[in-house]
Amino acid sequence: MKVTIVGAGNVGATCADVISYRGIASEVVLVDIKEGFAEGKAMDIMQCATTTVFNTQLSGTTGDYTKTAGSDVVVITSGIPRKPGMTREELIGINAGIVKSVADNVLTHSPNAIIVVVSNPMDTMTYLTLKATGLPKNRVIGMGGALDSSRFKYYLSKALDKPANDVQGMVIGGHGDTTMIPLTRLASYNGVPVSNFLSQAELDKVAADTMVGGATLTGLLGTSAWYAPGASVAYLVDSILNDQKRMIPCSVFLEGEYGQEDICMGVPCIIGKNGVEKIVDVQLNDAEKALFAKSADAVRNMNADLKSVL
Ligand SMILES: NC(=O)C1=CN([C@@H]2O[C@H](COP(=O)(O)OP(=O)(O)OC[C@H]3O[C@@H](n4cnc5c(N)ncnc54)[C@H](O)[C@@H]3O)[C@@H](O)[C@H]2O)C=CC1
Numbered sequence: 001m002k003v004t005i006v007g008a009g010n011v012g013a014t015c016a017d018v019i020s021y022r023g024i025a026s027e028v029v030l031v032d033i034k035e036g037f038a039e040g041k042a043m044d045i046m047q048c049a050t051t052t053v054f055n056t057q058l059s060g061t062t063g064d065y066t067k068t069a070g071s072d073v074v075v076i077t078s079g080i081p082r083k084p085g086m087t088r089e090e091l092i093g094i095n096a097g098i099v100k101s102v103a104d105n106v107l108t109h110s111p112n113a114i115i116v117v118v119s120n121p122m123d124t125m126t127y128l129t130l131k132a133t134g135l136p137k138n139r140v141i142g143m144g145g146a147l148d149s150s151r152f153k154y155y156l157s158k159a160l161d162k163p164a165n166d167v168q169g170m171v172i173g174g175h176g177d178t179t180m181i182p183l184t185r186l187a188s189y190n191g192v193p194v195s196n197f198l199s200q201a202e203l204d205k206v207a208a209d210t211m212v213g214g215a216t217l218t219g220l221l222g223t224s225a226w227y228a229p230g231a232s233v234a235y236l237v238d239s240i241l242n243d244q245k246r247m248i249p250c251s252v253f254l255e256g257e258y259g260q261e262d263i264c265m266g267v268p269c270i271i272g273k274n275g276v277e278k279i280v281d282v283q284l285n286d287a288e289k290a291l292f293a294k295s296a297d298a299v300r301n302m303n304a305d306l307k308s309v310l
């Protein structure tokens with residue numbers, strides 16, 4: 001199976017690295033516009049083949065999309081990341097044009113690919129990709145919920161003082177500092193509701209920390225995060241390529257689900273070889289429904305800014 005990753009920067013290269021050493025795909029092509037950059041990243045990762053022990057064939061190209069031909073999955077990470085103090089939404093002006101032209105280029109050579117959108121503001125970039133390409137909705141998937149959920153589980157595990165892998169939880173809604181919805185009511189420690197162990201104030205803090213998880217890292221690092229984002233993309237790609245049918249919150253096109261239409265937002269999805277195979281309808285309570293509607297209003301406002309590119 002072949003994966004193309006456009007953008008060989010922090011997130012793209014990390015994703016290529018994880019896909020390679022975990023043997024998720026047989027071939028990975030990295031594409032970037034910076035001369036020699038994707039080639040260099042691919043060569044560096046390939047030189048891990050005998051130490052981390054993998055057989056994935058990784059190559060890089062400066063903008064030659066013929067090398068991406070026949071990809072099963074294309075990941076779009078090209079664009080600028082935010083700096084401390086910025087929101088993801090502020091990136092739309094530059095990233096919309098980049099994402100649209102990249103989507104056109106990849107589809108010319110891989111007309112059957114499933115596209116995973118990572119560039120921010122991710123929900124709006126996913127909507128743009130869907131509208132600009134006219135692809136069926138199962139083949140355009142925004143990655144954000146997998147990452148936000150892994151951060152949620154990290155903060156829950158810290159509050160519980162228990163291993164993160166014993167914690168279950170999910171974040172839905174928009175992938176923004178104020179639009180994410182960590183579902184604390186449904187989170188569990190090995191099946192036992194976390195409310196058995198944590199007070200409401202502790203749960204509220206976990207939710208608040210999760211929502212600004214990306215901003216916290218941006219403040220610490222000077223640019224946005226990449227290890228967990230890259231690994232989260234690889235996790236999603238694994239479920240597609242290996243038809244794992246995992247339930248992963250992803251930003252997908254809604255047509256009435258969760259009370260929303262004509263928008264891409266994070267909801268739990270079954271992800272398999274056909275991309276989005278099902279949207280799982282989780283019964284939200286009234287407070288969660290209100291948060292989802294508010295989140296949708298914010299994402300819809302952002303989508304309105306796409307008028308000049310669509
Ligand atoms: N959805 C999510 O959960 C996450 C999204 N992001 C977003 O992913 C994007 C990438 O972040 P980083 O990798 O940290 O940035 P980065 O700056 O390290 O890498 C971006 C790369 O894209 C390349 N690029 C720009 N225009 C291009 C084009 N037209 N064609 C091919 N390559 C092009 C740049 O040369 C650069 O190497 C940002 O928009 C960031 O906000 C980052 C983390 C998580």
Ligand SMILES: O=C([O-])CC(=O)C(=O)O
Nearest residue numbers: 082088214215218224225
């Ligand atoms: O915070 C950012 O700008 C990058 C991102 O989406 C994340 O790490 O969640």
